[in-house]
Amino acid sequence: MYIENEEQLLEFCEKIQDSEMLTIDTEFVRERTYFHRLGLIQVASDSVCAAIDPIAVPDLTPFLEIIKKPEILKVFHAAKQDLEIFYRLCGEAIGPIFDTQIAASLVGWGAQISFAKIVQKVSKKHICKAHRYTDWCRRPLSTGQIEYALDDVRYLTPVFWKLSSVVKKLNRENWVRGEMLHLEDPKSFQLNDPQKQFMKLKNIRSLKPKQLAVLRELTAWRELEAQTRDTLPKSIIRDETLLEVARSAPTDMEGLRSQRGFHHKEVSRSGKALLKLIENGMNCPEDQCPQLPSTDSYSAPKGVEELLAAGVQIRSEELRIEPNVLADRKQIHDFVKCYDRDENLENHFLFQSWRRECIGETLLNILAGRSVLAVGPQKKVELVSRESELSAVSSDGIKV
Secondary structure, three states: OEEOOHHHHHHHHHHHOOOOEEEEEEEEEOOOOOOOEEEEEEEEOOOOEEEEOOOOOOOOHHHHHHHOOOOOEEEEOOOHHHHHHHHHHHOOOOOOEEEHHHHHHHOOOOOOOOHHHHHHHHHOOOOOOOOOOOOOOOOOOOHHHHHHHHHHHHOHHHHHHHHHHHHHHOOOHHHHHHHHHHHHOHHHHOOOOHHHHHHHOOOHHHOOHHHHHHHHHHHHHHHHHHHHHOOOHHHHOOHHHHHHHHHHOOOOHHHHHOOOOOOHHHHHHHHHHHHHHHHHHHOOOHHHOOOOOOOOOOOOOOOHHHHHHHHHHHHHHHHOOOHHHHOOHHHHHHHHHHHHOOOOHHHOHHHOHHHHHHHHHHHHHHHOOOEEEEEOOOOOEEEEEHHHHHHOEOOOOOEO
């Protein structure tokens, strides 16, 4: 079903309003815009499947009211960008969510598995990729394009049921639920803080405090302008140009025009506003100028992170999931740093939800010397409790 008017949308919504579960996907374009340009919404229940044209039907209220219902499970594959779109449309985060890509990683099907691969694994179907690079905002859409888009929710239904069965069999429902919480958290979809965008630019440590204040003003303005114009921030003024403007702090239009990379049309359009921002930055009191965080040059004792990485590898093999799903090298580094600095590990990522029992406590025991790595009877490296290791050693120091 292809929905291209309000009457069709209302009829479809009547059919799905009492569903317990919906599979959902979107098609969008986001190459030169700040926000996603929504081209299509695909939805399937157990009995009906449709593609909603949001360009032909701009008022999506009946459908949005349904997906906001907390009693309906919303199933996606790689949901983050889809949920960003619905957050803007609904004005709130929707839930509950089930992301099949995340769930697949927790049952050992691979980290960040593609939709085509997961469908092939479950249904033995090969997804056609002929329309993969379609401009979904261009009209009209062909029948082939619409059918291609609908496959994303048709095949998602059996994928969900199969994954749910595997998750339950492995007793990992709490794992999956814990991983979905951030997808239901409004904080995950809030816009960038304009006042902090200057921190993302490179080579800012060479700037003086007043210059940093200017840069903060300019990047905050650029971020808000990008949202207003719905364009990429760098298409307004490039990072390198902002840095040079902050460094030289021009006081007139000619000074702005002399900056390399500054398009003359942008100077004409925004020059007065930019000069005022530069003035504000230069007049910023010293105690209110940005303070850059000190560079963290922490280096773990030699071999420690490698030892913990080996522990992660052992646990991943036991749990039959990929090591990075448990803990990646950055998380291991941060864990060692927190431990070495005697910081509270209770709030660390590896101590949250299911990860605490599955890997967090394992790494802590290795660091504390309560667990060791040893070669077992099958010539395989194993994690061994220090107490059991010591009890296996005779009085003359020979392992028995």
